[in-house]
Amino acid sequence: MADAICRVLRDGALEGEHATSLTINDSIHSPFGPIVFDYIFTQLSSFISSAKSQSRGIVLVKFSSSPSFTVELLKARGFDIATSHEWLRVLDCYSDPLGWKERLKDRGAIKSPLTEASPNVSICKDVRNLNDLFSMVLALGKELVGDGKNRFSVAIDSLSEMIRHTSLSSVACLLSNLRSHAQVSSIFWLLHSDLHDMKAAAAFEYMSSMVANVKPPTTENTDNFSLLEQNYKRGHFHASLKRRNGRVRVMREEFSIDNSLIKFTSVAAGENAVAQTLVPKVQFNLQLSDKEKSDRAKVVLPFEHQETGKSVQIYDGRKPGTHELEVEKSKKHEDSGRGEIIYFRDSDDEMPDSDEDPDDDLDI
Amino acid sequence: MLVPEKMAKYSVEKIDDACMRMMYDRQGYNMASSKVRTSSFSRKVQVAPTSSVPGLKYGPNGTIFLSSGIPDLDKILGGGFHLGSLVMVMEDTEAPHHMLLLRTFMSQGLVHNQPVLYASPSKNPRAFLGTLPATLVSKDDKSLKSDAEQKDLRIAWQYKKYLGENKPPIEERDGKVEYCNDFDLRKPIEKHLIAGNRVECVGLLDCSSLAGIRDSCTKFLSQLPRFDGNITSAGRIAIQSFCAPQCEYYDKEWDMLSFIRSIKSMVRSSNAVAFITFPASLVSPSVSKRLQHLADTLLAVKAIPDEDKELATLLTGYQDMLGLLSIHKVARFNTQVPVILDATTYSMKLQKRRSLVLECLNQAPVDGSSGSSYGTSGGCSSSSNTGTLDF
Numbered sequence: 001m002a003d004a005i006c007r008v009l010r011d012g013a014l015e016g017e018h019a020t021s022l023t024i025n026d027s028i029h030s031p032f033g034p035i036v037f038d039y040i041f042t043q044l045s046s047f048i049s050s051a052k053s054q055s056r057g058i059v060l061v062k063f064s065s066s067p068s069f070t071v072e073l074l075k076a077r078g079f080d081i082a083t084s085h086e087w088l089r090v091l092d093c094y095s096d097p098l099g100w101k102e103r104l105k106d107r108g109a110i111k112s113p114l115t116e117a118s119p120n121v122s123i124c125k126d127v128r129n130l131n132d133l134f135s136m137v138l139a140l141g142k143e144l145v146g147d148g149k150n151r152f153s154v155a156i157d158s159l160s161e162m163i164r165h166t167s168l169s170s171v172a173c174l175l176s177n178l179r180s181h182a183q184v185s186s187i188f189w190l191l192h193s194d195l196h197d198m199k200a201a202a203a204f205e206y207m208s209s210m211v212a213n214v215k216p217p218t219t220e221n222t223d224n225f226s227l228l229e230q231n232y233k234r235g236h237f238h239a240s241l242k243r244r245n246g247r248v249r250v251m252r253e254e255f256s257i258d259n260s261l262i263k264f265t266s267v268a269a270g271e272n273a274v275a276q277t278l279v280p281k282v283q284f285n286l287q288l289s290d291k292e293k294s295d296r297a298k299v300v301l302p303f304e305h306q307e308t309g310k311s312v313q314i315y316d317g318r319k320p321g322t323h324e325l326e327v328e329k330s331k332k333h334e335d336s337g338r339g340e341i342i343y344f345r346d347s348d349d350e351m352p353d354s355d356e357d358p359d360d361d362l363d364i
Numbered sequence: 365m366l367v368p369e370k371m372a373k374y375s376v377e378k379i380d381d382a383c384m385r386m387m388y389d390r391q392g393y394n395m396a397s398s399k400v401r402t403s404s405f406s407r408k409v410q411v412a413p414t415s416s417v418p419g420l421k422y423g424p425n426g427t428i429f430l431s432s433g434i435p436d437l438d439k440i441l442g443g444g445f446h447l448g449s450l451v452m453v454m455e456d457t458e459a460p461h462h463m464l465l466l467r468t469f470m471s472q473g474l475v476h477n478q479p480v481l482y483a484s485p486s487k488n489p490r491a492f493l494g495t496l497p498a499t500l501v502s503k504d505d506k507s508l509k510s511d512a513e514q515k516d517l518r519i520a521w522q523y524k525k526y527l528g529e530n531k532p533p534i535e536e537r538d539g540k541v542e543y544c545n546d547f548d549l550r551k552p553i554e555k556h557l558i559a560g561n562r563v564e565c566v567g568l569l570d571c572s573s574l575a576g577i578r579d580s581c582t583k584f585l586s587q588l589p590r591f592d593g594n595i596t597s598a599g600r601i602a603i604q605s606f607c608a609p610q611c612e613y614y615d616k617e618w619d620m621l622s623f624i625r626s627i628k629s630m631v632r633s634s635n636a637v638a639f640i641t642f643p644a645s646l647v648s649p650s651v652s653k654r655l656q657h658l659a660d661t662l663l664a665v666k667a668i669p670d671e672d673k674e675l676a677t678l679l680t681g682y683q684d685m686l687g688l689l690s691i692h693k694v695a696r697f698n699t700q701v702p703v704i705l706d707a708t709t710y711s712m713k714l715q716k717r718r719s720l721v722l723e724c725l726n727q728a729p730v731d732g733s734s735g736s737s738y739g740t741s742g743g744c745s746s747s748s749n750t751g752t753l754d755f
Binding site for chain 2: 169170248341
């Protein structure tokens with residue numbers, strides 16, 4: 001299922017659509033967001049480097065750890081660092097986000113160089129100016145794929161750090177600009193949802209076409225240490241995908257961490273107490289389909305004029321004996337063209353009817 | 365509260381004739397069509413006059429309707445959107461069904477040659493116009509026929525002779541301009557309808573405060589003032605995703621509330637309908653509630669989960685459903701009588717993959733072994749704080 005997400009990111013967006021976007025949410029109870037992020041990043045990178053995806057390159061914006069960490073990660077997963085220049089660019093917002101080291105260097109306070117200059121890595125010195133950040137990301141992307149129809153992906157290591165420096169709406173604006181840019185194929189980001197209020201988490205979910213939540217295996221907050229220990233090795237992975245037909249697909253998986261390697265296993269479909277609360281009072285279907293309507297129109301009602309000129313045969317509960325038939329026939333000759341009720345008394349000692357005929361109302 | 369200058373339902377015969385004529389004339393009603401009253405107090409059975417302006421329909425209590433673009437929705441709302449009302453749609457963050465409603469609303473306005481103002485939080489709002497649907501060219505009027513048939517009760521009693529007089533008048537279609545068109549969602553709208561400046565587009569991203577959009581609305585509505593004379597045209601304002609997080613005013617919740625309130629009052633005194641969609645879960649709960657209360661007509665759309673076996677067994681037609689539409693509030697002008705709907709939630713389906721229909725939710729035949737009661741599960745919560753997994 002996490003692989004399903006990676007495939008959706010790989011396939012990217014259709015012409016005229018916004019880029020597919022993924023939010024990865026985690027919390028203190030299950031702090032494996034970065035590991036999931038790395039997993040998805042390496043999966044997508046393998047698709048990109050082997051040219052199986054819509055995007056030709058990926059721009060990684062790093063806030064929470066140094067770019068060297070990424071290099072180590074890629075080496076550990078078996079990527080060839082030498083050729084990574086062709087498909088990877090890193091925007092380093094970790095080393096000097098507010099430009100302090102730069103200013104100290106200018107004054108001569110520090111002498112050592114910041115980091116080893118790597119051809120993949122550009123350093124952003126002012127993360128509060130999101131317009132500049134946006135243009136830097138675009139510039140890096142265009143370096144990778146050129147200006148034409150080729151697309152690139154963007155990965156943002158941690159939105160939580162970004163929101164620390166600027167306002168929520170400017171971050172949302174940046175993300176929506178990235179999503180609506182024609183050359184961005186897919187974009188994903190990590191968010192520590194318990195660091196922000198509900199509005200922020202909801203806003204980012206609004207802007208993403210997929211949401212992945214990393215949750216602890218048990219939802220109780222216990223101080224039970226054995227359970228806590230378990231929480232640090234396993235967890236649940238919930239994802240909801242917004243599909244193109246307007247429906248939402250919800251998936252669940254379990255994962256386990258082993259030496260910072262994550263493994264996903266599918267979980268048996270549990271009880272979904274979903275349908276009960278979703279559906280309001282439903283009614284029984286009282287509407288007719290077209291076939292049923294035409295059938296209804298054909299039904300002959302017993303007491304209605306059929307406007308065919310024939311007298312209507314009324315079934316009075318008896319089998320038509322010969323005597324009655326003769327009587328009926330003779331009567332028919334007399335009143336041709338009129339329907340008539342022929343009433344046979346049940347027994348002779350029945351009281352004769354009073355003046356009112358209860359069937360006067362019937363228009364037969 | 366509006367000053368009730370419109371007439372009440374029951375009238376006293378002893379009102380001065382001249383006075384009555386004046387009241388009728390104000391509304392542009394045709395006096396000749398009303399029936400003779402036999403008692404002092406009698407219900408005024410007015411035959412609503414047919415409107416001379418295409419796209420407007422006169423309703424009871426002196427109200428005028430604009431079509432929403434979806435025939436089923438017009439029927440449920442009792443005729444359409446009231447002229448002068450504020451319609452708000454609560455979006456679901458998980459599905460873009462509000463765009464369907466927005467598109468049909470705007471297309472209907474363009475088909476009827478009504479001026480449209482469109483605002484959205486995207487960089488190029490004009491690009492959206494290309495996605496508006498075109499009217500459906502239908503080969504037969506099947507839907508109209510079936511309606512008429514259902515009204516014909518076949519009874520064997522003598523009263524059948526008298527039934528003809530009490531038949532409700534079937535709406536005449538003059539064949540040229542219909543009040544509410546069916547839209548073919550797969551075909552884009554004809555180019556000439558969106559050409560030029562017929563639709564005024566405003567981007568919400570540009571304005572840091574809401575002053576820009578407010579000025580545009582004021583200017584737009586000043587062309588459509590409401591007088592007591594005859595109405596010549598009506599306009600439509602469509603605002604998409606009003607509280608989207610990428611707008612700069614997203615943090616200023618009270619500013620947003622006061623903007624909506626000013627729109628509501630401006631629209632009430634002009635011949636227009638304002639249609640605003642907003643993602644209710646993205647603003648704080650109290651502001652969301654306030655926005656919901658500000659609306660005259662409040663709708664909500666909801667996404668449905670895909671491949672959900674429970675829902676498939678619960679509802680008929682689950683496969684074809686796009687989403688759910690809930691109607692929380694229906695505008696009522698000039699009357700104290702509320703609308704009580706049979707059902708507040710409808711499923712949105714595409715008929716023949718082209719036009720949008722709304723259907724009641726119908727329960728699938730219950731399997732005898734399941735034993736759980738569905739009817740007692742309560743209303744579909746329209747709460748704005750549904751998480752991704754809370755349904």
